[in-house]
Amino acid sequence: xxxxGFLLTAFLFACxxxxxxxxxxxxxxxxxxxxxxxxxxxxxxxxxxxxRARRGLGRESCKNTAEPEKFVFxxxxxxxxxxxxxxxxxxILIIGLGGGTLPDALQAMLPNAVIHTVEIDPAVERIAMEYxxxxxxxxxxxxxxxxxxxxxxxxxxxxxxxxxxLDAFEAxxxxxxxxxxxxxxxxxxxxxxDGVLAANTFSGSALYxxxxxxxxxxxxxxxxxxxxxxxxxxxxDGIPPMDVVRANAQRWSEQLLxxxxxxDFVLPIMTTRVDWDSSVPILTDQFSPSNVLNTMRxx
Amino acid sequence: xxxxxxxxPLLIAGWSGFYVMLVELLSGRFIAPFFGSSVYVWGSVxxxxxxxxxxxxxxxxxxxxxxxxxxxxxxxxxxxxxTTLPMLLFGxxxxxxxxxxxxxxxxxxxxxxxxxxxxxxxxAGMISPYAIRIIIKNRESSGYDAGYLYFVSTVGSxxxxxxxxxxxxxxxxxxxxxxxxxxxxxxxxxxxxxxNRGKA
Numbered sequence: 001x002x003x004x005g006f007l008l009t010a011f012l013f014a015c016x017x018x019x020x021x022x023x024x025x026x027x028x029x030x031x032x033x034x035x036x037x038x039x040x041x042x043x044x045x046x047x048x049x050x051x052r053a054r055r056g057l058g059r060e061s062c063k064n065t066a067e068p069e070k071f072v073f074x075x076x077x078x079x080x081x082x083x084x085x086x087x088x089x090x091x092i093l094i095i096g097l098g099g100g101t102l103p104d105a106l107q108a109m110l111p112n113a114v115i116h117t118v119e120i121d122p123a124v125e126r127i128a129m130e131y132x133x134x135x136x137x138x139x140x141x142x143x144x145x146x147x148x149x150x151x152x153x154x155x156x157x158x159x160x161x162x163x164x165x166l167d168a169f170e171a172x173x174x175x176x177x178x179x180x181x182x183x184x185x186x187x188x189x190x191x192x193x194d195g196v197l198a199a200n201t202f203s204g205s206a207l208y209x210x211x212x213x214x215x216x217x218x219x220x221x222x223x224x225x226x227x228x229x230x231x232x233x234x235x236x237d238g239i240p241p242m243d244v245v246r247a248n249a250q251r252w253s254e255q256l257l258x259x260x261x262x263x264d265f266v267l268p269i270m271t272t273r274v275d276w277d278s279s280v281p282i283l284t285d286q287f288s289p290s291n292v293l294n295t296m297r298x299x
Numbered sequence: 300x301x302x303x304x305x306x307x308p309l310l311i312a313g314w315s316g317f318y319v320m321l322v323e324l325l326s327g328r329f330i331a332p333f334f335g336s337s338v339y340v341w342g343s344v345x346x347x348x349x350x351x352x353x354x355x356x357x358x359x360x361x362x363x364x365x366x367x368x369x370x371x372x373x374x375x376x377x378x379x380x381x382t383t384l385p386m387l388l389f390g391x392x393x394x395x396x397x398x399x400x401x402x403x404x405x406x407x408x409x410x411x412x413x414x415x416x417x418x419x420x421x422x423a424g425m426i427s428p429y430a431i432r433i434i435i436k437n438r439e440s441s442g443y444d445a446g447y448l449y450f451v452s453t454v455g456s457x458x459x460x461x462x463x464x465x466x467x468x469x470x471x472x473x474x475x476x477x478x479x480x481x482x483x484x485x486x487x488x489x490x491x492x493x494x495n496r497g498k499a
Binding site: 034147149175177180284286288292293 | 328331332333334335336337338398399402404465468469471472473474475
């Protein structure tokens, strides 16, 4: 075989060979959407939506098909801790749908709340409905839109929310226009004075410092919740003290425990401690190299 | 003498290639806060830049038939830099205005791109055919000369793309990158005019 032929064969093999992770799992659905390659897999009772990522596959959303109410990932429990800051949100905005875990739980826990979900990729919404039993409750409306565009429109229209959940970041790709001071100011602008922001982000890379100072600049002190992921819990009018947080957690504890979300797991890891370098610049629309920073190690 | 008459056209074409891609990449950054960074926003950006360049090639070729000179080539570069200024000066206001009046992000980003980027891209497109007209010595070498100029100009574009997206956005603010590149276009254009004044 010529060298060219060998290289071509090797290339084709690399392209089409099945990765070990994929081989063990039963792939129910594979789709090249407008924005990414999406896989739906079933592994025992665990059904996952995966986005192809730099290091193999990133699990975006998983559901336990035997116990569909139970959260599979800790991050969902951590996001739910937003209810400890404001226990009765009436209007909720969720940016980034995934398998619909968060809106699903909130629809059941707060049947009277108005919920708006925003997802950029229509394929994700379709797959959530087809494979993850995500259904829109009577007060839930779903929108296909870029998250920032939706927030800016809401701001223009004077729409307000008591709870904003930001879950639009992938392991490999951050929409950079949704991690800037200007964006967070816009989000703050659509929050009621008692409104809460829960953002599911990262904790490992150099971005950690930049992200922290940016949230801090807009919201002041926030609760940092770290366990694999990083959740930022901020409030428009300042976060309540931990005794108020614990009392609110008590109110939701039964509902959350049923979902496998133990408040006693989240409460001890909620902290306001500044464990980042405060001297880095704030991310702005003018300066937002988030994806590059996310590939760099922390100093 | 021969040396100088190819040096400046190549330099201007190379920088113009760099400049166009720098502006194109930053335009995406500029529009994202208003219309997102979805595939149709990039579609609008690329469409307008391609169309602008196409029209520029046509006009540049036509303009090159009337007393072509290096000083005029430099003036085209300056025109391209000058018509980029609205992006800096009124870009934000324009984006706000379009955002308020057009809800569809496809139309919104397309209208913004046409208003802010079409004209500077037309001027940038004029540079290559105009520069080719200056450097061509005879019919036999015309293909070689044109090919060499495209090579220089497109290497410039590649460098502009990579440096902007990998490094400039990490080191500087978007507006600072724009101001510096507009400034460098003026510097190069004016220097070219001074050096080549009075020559054909």
